[in-house]
Amino acid sequence: MHTHPEAEAPTCAPAFVRNLTFQTNDLGKEATLVLIFQSDKDCTYRKSFPVIWRATTFGDEGRYSMHATYTNDLAFSRVQVVDGNVVSAGTYVKINNGQQTTLTKTGLEFKFSAPKQGVPGYLQATNKTDAAQDIAISIMVPGDPMPKPVLCFKDVEDGCDFKAKFTPKLHAYISSDHQETAILEGSICTDSIWEQDLAKLPESSTFTLSREPATGHYTITNEDKSTVLR
Template identity: 35%
Template structure:
């Protein structure tokens, strides 16, 4: 059974302009080798007055064939919802159209994708909110060879940073250099939570605390 978590981030007279980056980049097998996190959400907050930003995460996962532009995932040419213990195969029809096979039983506690085409393919894993047109990417794999597969156990551990160096959907090729100000397992949160973003001018540091 999938779940949805909605997080609202708020500021009041923050004291400086800030860009909040949300990403699932907790250390895992293959990270920054052939598996790369994608920027999940970006939000901008002004120095004075009230600001708020709401982000909704769905635990319903999906494999997708990503469409990329200048190092960012901008859409999907094909996708299929996937659950733990399932696998799907990316295939190419006679007209060259890519599609995923219906999910079938796979490896326990993982989601698996097989490249069933004759060429190397990039694939991505995304979160698929109910009613969404396409999945929101969270991880990207490049150069999955013909007949090769990859499997992963997604951890819904959200991390937050203050940085304006990235775009939403950007494929992050190395660890983010700015300090992490939040690490939160979304699976244990209430369905709706509020978070306060603050800036300590004397220390030059940002912080996020749950309201």
């Protein structure tokens, strides 16, 4: 597979960066925090699944922290999936809401077309490679040359044209059964403990993960002590 640099988009969405820190202090029990962007229901393709963005284990005693950076610099990626995990994203193109692109193949090379105007409010892609492909909405990560997939569209058939909305609404779970880059085809067996639209946060935020010993319930609280529970 050949890697192509992203094509230039004709317009740019307002850029923002969100630096997130999740910390614990004497949590009381080892726990793995799983962060995902839930699949938007407003999607024309039925086989769309979240990809686990971050999964970090915090110890039961002492201080632990995890840092994550989100940008709204989005891309469509052609990905490969092995044993339920995204293992590569070699071909990609940056894209904004309201734009569309087409994936083609010439010889052994895959390439996305330069984005053009599409349906307002949607990210749109067409597969024209003569074979089914796995395509993902991905996030460009500062300092990383390749985007990180967060929503995967599996087995997109040749000639299929699909569109989806993507909102940076982050959900947090406590689960030891999931790892980063895994495609979440079913539900996580625990309830979400926290959710947040990242567009509504300041550039940098710190959150504390806590556990109530009597009930075993987890909460995530930000610096102003507000919390969102499920």
